[in-house]
Amino acid sequence: MALGGDRLRRRRLRREHINQLLPNALTMLGLCAGLTAIRFALEDSWNIAIFLVAGAALMDTLDGRIARLMGGPTEFGGQLDSLVDGIAFGVAPVFMIYIWSLQNAGGIGWSIALLYPVCCVLRLARFNVSSAGTSTPMWATSFFSGVPAPAGAGLLLLPLIIFAETNWDWLQSPWLTGPWSLMVAILMISRIPTWSFKRLRVPSKFVTVAMAGIAFLAAAMFTEPRLTLAGIIISYVLTIPFSIRTYRRLKVTED
Incomplete structure (x- = not known):
């Protein structure tokens, strides 16, 4: 019986290691995508x-969901995810914007470029502390405090995405990308409540509609990838006023 019990425990441990490996492997793929984006920016x-950073964002979405499906995220996985986010969504996007536009503004452009990853790392550190701190109400877990790192990367790259589609030279001006980068950096460290789509639950009666929407989005991404990506980012921005209103309403209801 003892030998049989030992074998069972070893199998269970191997299964747990595999369950931890897959989410962390996706996280590392996201890191590789972000770093490779820097190479292609050069x-x-x-x-x-652009699409390597988008791929990193997809990996960031999948790794957490898969970790929860396979028994829950580990502390190691959570710390690894934050470190990767700092590189893939803090360093890589601003490096792209700097090479494309901000370097034309000299030292001021570099100062602005430095501010964005600093704010991104501060935002991630604040998230880690809040996650490990006191428990929050169930309704509050549907919101982030400030714009999350992947969304911040998308917002930062929006002028470049539109430029890649339209070749409008004015989008490359540091007079546009400089203030835009500052605004995105401030949004990341702000206390503005934004929806956490990672915790989005689709009611059963809307599953068919959601599946059709995902299929349409996938088709659009294959046919008009840049326009679709820009549309997703702009749609996210438009949700922010609604997330603020919903958060305030729920907070008043709780009080």
Whole structure:
């Protein structure tokens, strides 16, 4: 019986290791995508660089969901995820914007470029502390405090995405990208409540509609990838006023 019990425990441990490996492997893929985006930015291959950052965002969405499905995220996985987010969504996007536009503003452009990853890292540190701190009401877990790192990367890259589609030269001006980068950095460290789509639950009666929407979005991404990506980012921005209103209403209801 003892030998049989030992075998069972070893199998269970192996299964747990595999369950931890897959989410962390996706996290590392996101890191590789972010770093490779820097390489293609150096070659002015903006389309590839943009979609590598988008791929990193997809990996960031999947790793947490898979970790929860396979027994819950580990402390190691959570810390690894934050470190990867700092590189993939803090360093890589602003490096792209700097090479594409901000370097034309000299030292001021570099100062602005430095501020964005600093704010991104501060935002991630605040998130880690809040996650490990006191428990929050159930309704509050549906919101982030400030714009999350992947969304911040998308917002920062929005002028570059539109430029890649339209070739409008005015989008490359540091007079536009500088203030835009500052605004995104401030949004990341702000206390503005934004929806956490990772915790989104679709009611059963809307599952068919949601599936059709996902299929349409996938088709659009294959046919008009840059326009679709820009549309997703702009749609996210439009949800912020509604998330603020919903958060305030729920807070008043709780009080």
